[in-house]
Amino acid sequence: MTTDTLTGKLVRLAAPNLDTDVEQSAAWEMDSEFQRLSGSEPARPAPLASLRDWMEAWVNESNVFAIRTLADDRLIGFMDLDGINWASGDSWVGIGLGDRRYWGQGFGTDAMRVIIRYAFEELNLRRISLTVFEYNPRAIRCYENLGFREEGRARERVRRAGRYWDMLYMGLLREEWQPAETK
Amino acid sequence: MFETSLFQGEQVSLTAIRPETDAQLEARWMHDPDYFLTARRSQPFRVQSAGQLKQAYEEEAKSAGRLTTQYQFAIRRCADEELVGFLRIPPVGWSNRAGALEYRFASPAEEARFGLETLRLAQRFAFEELNLHRLTAYAPEHLDSRVAQLLAAGFLCEARRRQVIYRAGRLWDELVFGILDTEWSGAKSGGAQ
Numbered sequence: 048m049t050t051d052t053l054t055g056k057l058v059r060l061a062a063p064n065l066d067t068d069v070e071q072s073a074a075w076e077m078d079s080e081f082q083r084l085s086g087s088e089p090a091r092p093a094p095l096a097s098l099r100d101w102m103e104a105w106v107n108e109s110n111v112f113a114i115r116t117l118a119d120d121r122l123i124g125f126m127d128l129d130g131i132n133w134a135s136g137d138s139w140v141g142i143g144l145g146d147r148r149y150w151g152q153g154f155g156t157d158a159m160r161v162i163i164r165y166a167f168e169e170l171n172l173r174r175i176s177l178t179v180f181e182y183n184p185r186a187i188r189c190y191e192n193l194g195f196r197e198e199g200r201a202r203e204r205v206r207r208a209g210r211y212w213d214m215l216y217m218g219l220l221r222e223e224w225q226p227a228e229t230k
Numbered sequence: 231m232f233e234t235s236l237f238q239g240e241q242v243s244l245t246a247i248r249p250e251t252d253a254q255l256e257a258r259w260m261h262d263p264d265y266f267l268t269a270r271r272s273q274p275f276r277v278q279s280a281g282q283l284k285q286a287y288e289e290e291a292k293s294a295g296r297l298t299t300q301y302q303f304a305i306r307r308c309a310d311e312e313l314v315g316f317l318r319i320p321p322v323g324w325s326n327r328a329g330a331l332e333y334r335f336a337s338p339a340e341e342a343r344f345g346l347e348t349l350r351l352a353q354r355f356a357f358e359e360l361n362l363h364r365l366t367a368y369a370p371e372h373l374d375s376r377v378a379q380l381l382a383a384g385f386l387c388e389a390r391r392r393q394v395i396y397r398a399g400r401l402w403d404e405l406v407f408g409i410l411d412t413e414w415s416g417a418k419s420g421g422a423q
Contacts, residue, residue: 087323087325087326087328088323088325089325132394132396133274134274134396135393135394135395135396135401136396137393137394173393173401174392174393174394176391176394198389198390198391198392199387199388199389199390199391199406200388200389201364201366201388201389201406201408202364202386202388202408202410203363203364203410204326204328204364204366204408205323205326205328206325206326206327206363211326211363216389216391216406218391218392218394220392220393
């Protein structure tokens with residue numbers, strides 16, 4: 048029982064601090080690539096005040112975590128467990144690394160490992176769900192490495208840069224998860 | 231010029247919700263355990279009073295009016311205008327031209343009778359009026375009649391989300407269906423048949 052449930056090898060999950068995090072988040076929203084990877088709505092710069100309102104509602108309604116590096120406690124992104132179905136033990140997970148310097152180096156995978164462990168060992172969930180666009184192969188590889196299985200794809204679900212792209216449904220059952228990976 | 235009545239089928243029509251009287255009926259449906267089977271719910275079903283339902287309809291109507299990207303209908307039998315179910319198109323993503331159908335009937339028996347025509351009316355509305363590119367619909371794996379109707383209406387089963395529904399003491403998969411505008415045969419066959 049000595050494991051800190053919310054700490055991984057590279058990052059820890061912390062409570063969001065709206066007073067300091069909103070400004071950082073607003074800077075990330077200027078990166079249209081980040082927005083296109085994060086959601087299906089049109090990318091747009093968000094005014095600080097409306098972003099704060101949006102984040103406040105998000106933090107109140109979902110289990111939102113700030114992702115901070117262990118090395119220097121830098122905020123590099125957010126993740127959440129949303130729409131938890133307590134009866135079936137299922138939750139959607141979402142992750143966005145806003146700071147590009149931390150892409151492709153295992154920070155996102157580490158954060159996912161921590162939240163999966165939290166979901167299965169602390170919340171007693173049985174399953175984690177996510178969706179990801181086919182134009183995000185880096186994320187798809189990360190989810191597959193964590194044990195997520197592709198459960199199908201909504202064809203031509205999102206239109207970006209002049210063509211339609213599929214949206215993949217992925218799921219991880221607790222019995223498929225390899226907890227050794229979190230150590 | 232068009233001469234197509236988008237909301238009128240042979241057996242059912244899609245109309246506005248009448249909060250006062252429709253809430254009375256749905257509150258009664260809630261005491262039939264079969265009713266729970268046709269509604270898509272991510273949470274366990276709670277019985278609601280007519281007053282609570284009326285308030286929920288009115289709130290949804292208000293947000294639909296504000297967003298104008300969300301549509302809701304009462305499904306009524308043509309013969310006597312009796313309410314048989316509800317159809318909802320949750321907020322549409324316009325840049326992607328992607329929408330979804332969520333519907334529930336008084337019982338699986340009512341769905342078996344009126345589901346396919348409702349689907350065809352909904353598809354025609356989605357493709358001919360909303361100009362959507364794709365439409366998504368969901369079915370719990372245990373609702374065989376819905377699965378059969380979605381396939382009959384031209385939907386393709388695109389995903390099987392394993393064990394996401396808990397009902398009647400066990401876990402069930404949720405099936406995700408999709409149809410593209412290019413696959414929809416309604417335009418050729420004259421819409422709702």
